Amino acid sequence: MFELNCPSCQAPLTATDKNLRCPAGHSFDAARQGYWNLLLAHQKRSKDPGDNADMVAARNSFLALEHYRPLSDSLNRLAGESLTCRDNLRILDMGCGEGYYTSRLQEYLSNSGPETAQSTFQLAGLDISKHAVKAACRRNKAITWLVASGANMPVADGSVDLLTVAFSRLMPEEFARVLNADGHLIIAYPGDRHLQQLREIIYKDVRTSGFTPSAVLGDAFTEVSEQQVIYDFELKSQTEIQQLLAMTPHGWRIKQDVRDTLSQLPALTLTLDVRLAVFRRSGDS
Ligand SMILES: C[S@@+](CC[C@H](N)C(=O)[O-])C[C@H]1O[C@@H](n2cnc3c(N)ncnc32)[C@H](O)[C@@H]1O
Ligand SMILES: [Zn+2]
Numbered sequence: 001m002f003e004l005n006c007p008s009c010q011a012p013l014t015a016t017d018k019n020l021r022c023p024a025g026h027s028f029d030a031a032r033q034g035y036w037n038l039l040l041a042h043q044k045r046s047k048d049p050g051d052n053a054d055m056v057a058a059r060n061s062f063l064a065l066e067h068y069r070p071l072s073d074s075l076n077r078l079a080g081e082s083l084t085c086r087d088n089l090r091i092l093d094m095g096c097g098e099g100y101y102t103s104r105l106q107e108y109l110s111n112s113g114p115e116t117a118q119s120t121f122q123l124a125g126l127d128i129s130k131h132a133v134k135a136a137c138r139r140n141k142a143i144t145w146l147v148a149s150g151a152n153m154p155v156a157d158g159s160v161d162l163l164t165v166a167f168s169r170l171m172p173e174e175f176a177r178v179l180n181a182d183g184h185l186i187i188a189y190p191g192d193r194h195l196q197q198l199r200e201i202i203y204k205d206v207r208t209s210g211f212t213p214s215a216v217l218g219d220a221f222t223e224v225s226e227q228q229v230i231y232d233f234e235l236k237s238q239t240e241i242q243q244l245l246a247m248t249p250h251g252w253r254i255k256q257d258v259r260d261t262l263s264q265l266p267a268l269t270l271t272l273d274v275r276l277a278v279f280r281r282s283g284d285s
Helices: 053-064 069-082 100-111 130-139 172-178 196-202 213-220 238-247 256-263
Strands: 019-021 027-029 089-094 121-127 144-147 160-166 179-190 221-235 268-281
Touching (some): 053 100, 053 130, 053 238, 069 100, 069 160, 069 179, 069 221, 069 268, 089 100, 100 121, 121 130, 130 144, 160 172, 172 179, 172 213, 172 221, 179 213, 196 256, 196 268, 213 221, 213 268, 221 238, 238 256
Parallel strands (some): 160 179
Antiparallel strands (some): 179 268, 221 268
């Protein structure tokens, strides 16, 4: 089991059958679907934080097409290489969504991760959206699924060996707190050419984001490596095009005339360009 902390008083939580409890008596029941809800009311900025049910359903349908599978494979290999071989490794996927990458990582490390063949590990997926975590529970029962805030993760200081963050917000202080001294952070984020062809249809003026994780992470982390995963994939039907549009923020911003243009396309070839950056905590060797 992960070393979970009480979100209310930060003391360690101990598990009973269907319940987590801290020494001060704060108690959290397992949801019917099998996840732990460790998000306190005052940590929510809205009634229903994170991705809503429609966004989760759209991402689920799109990822089921497996166009992002090679990306997930690259992430898995990198995660396997980042782990030292030992027992009871703890891996946490922050902003896990409905657990596509988390679940494939669990299967990879269990079945074919050569670097970890001698190791045992615990994997947890954390997301602030209960819709996402409910969907994740249906995907994989071997993972500890948590509804919680990435800004206040209910895990003990220095208890995580590998933190993965795919297309989600970076929270440097909290990431540094939960990672142990040898721990690694892997970030997946869009490169300049990601979905370029779609952006060229949607925007008059296609801009690059200029985002670099090292600028956000600041001094707390040192970059170890970065690789680019780049390949073309084809959306083979209008249904697939609409599934991608429903998933990506680019799709949510479309004006009607562009939507009409896109609805006429029989197929669309797109570039996936994603960077995988590995960091370790600064000051550690
Ligand atoms: C773009 S999605 C990425 C999901 C998943 N990693 C993937 O790539 O399929 C971003 C996720 O971050 C979650 N999220 C947003 N704010 C969060 C927060 N403060 N703490 C934890 N998760 C958060 C959203 O609910 C959403 O599931
Ligand atoms: Zn407590």
